[in-house]
Amino acid sequence: MAKLPDSLARSLHPPGQANSTRRMNTWQSVRADVMERIRAREWLPGELIPTEQELAVELGCARATVNRALRELADSGIVERRRKVGTRVAATPSRRATLEMPLMRHEIEATGATYGYRMTSYEITMPTQLAQRALQLEHGKQAILIKTQFLADGRPHCCEAVWLNAEALPDLQRKDLESLPPQEWLARNLPLTRGKFTILAQGASGDCATNLEVPEGTPVLTIERLNWTDATPISYARQFYRPEHRLVSE
Amino acid sequence: MAKLPDSLARSLHPPGQANSTRRMNTWQSVRADVMERIRAREWLPGELIPTEQELAVELGCARATVNRALRELADSGIVERRRKVGTRVAATPSRRATLEMPLMRHEIEATGATYGYRMTSYEITMPTQLAQRALQLEHGKQAILIKTQFLADGRPHCCEAVWLNAEALPDLQRKDLESLPPQEWLARNLPLTRGKFTILAQGASGDCATNLEVPEGTPVLTIERLNWTDATPISYARQFYRPEHRLVSE
């Protein structure tokens, strides 16, 4: 078959010509249309839907518009796309959930509470095995361990233990962190190009229980954050939240 | 000033003409370029970067390409964009973390373990206040409560308690859920158009402790999932994970 341009049927809709039943075809409307037809079971999970080309003709819009809509649906896990094969309705809607990880200051102020911060300890010491591995430190090198406490209306909201890669942070002074949390100091002074989060539940112990003002063993939601600048690990933070805390996504 | 077309300096690069120093300008390369200049502190947090127009001219590509790159950066929270104002380097890198929430079957098989599933209880009963609110049930209406257990290599991996909106699921039979978990049955039989996740830590209790084979009070990572079809709440599930479980994002 001869090679055809991407579009062929738009000639019925001359671009400058206002049409009495002119439809606004935004990529959002194409996305909504496709979602509705999936919802209505016109295309079943696992099935191929029409090509971009066909949808563009059917909906009377450019292929790029269909592409944008289907790309968004693929990003949400609603459809799966493969070259030469086509676009399928996802057989198993492996949903993705996006969590906002704001600065603690904003997280607390967003609840309407007054933000408070305290550094409870600062030491230069040998890292635990976990911290050494996380920061990729050479054997025998020391690191900085900071413990902090965040308050909402004066009550503990979260506490954290942060290991910092001392070699990568020559300019950091202890007193910098007395008013500014490590995460914020880092964001202002370094380009953090990569991050990784791990979420788990564990029992409060030691300083964590003390700083959160909960009994030892209380279940606490824990977030581990690992930050890099390019290939260099900068910080390994563990944040502990009081048991009533929730991470919400939509 | 007279209205100008979006692009004006491309005439130096006639499209068909292969250039000896021809640069491939993909939107990914534009994104990388912008990120690098942010990393190098050419533009500081909070500052405006050049307009799409200017970047397109400077990089020798179409504005649409710059737009795509900057849109991706905005989606990641690296920059913030506002019409008429321009594009700023985000002052506070409010990172977003995306979690994959696959079917339990895939989550377990992805670890290399053998998947197992059991329904441990099924009853039609009055919902708890939480469940009633979550499913927006009328006062006095009953709902379906299912408890299940997921096994990895025969050992408990996760257990869940699922409340289902009975009125919205006339076709559901008890025996359907003896081999297929509720989440999977729903995905196959209904279009779940909206979902919400809540993550918290709590102590294991009752059936949860039994089904996970952990002592009462053990910290368990809990995920609450609420699913809708359009505006109708369908299911309210709480999934409990053994303490060694981790949610990872990158």
Next chain:
DNA sequence: AAGTGGTCTAGACCACTAA
């Protein structure tokens, strides 16, 4: 070899919003 999605381009118009 051929069919599908992925992307780039030049141009245009629109939507929002600060001045």
Next chain:
DNA sequence: TAGTGGTCTAGACCACTTA
């Protein structure tokens, strides 16, 4: 009112993958 990002379009070429 004017300047910025947001989007659409028609066309084209490319990349990947199945057959």
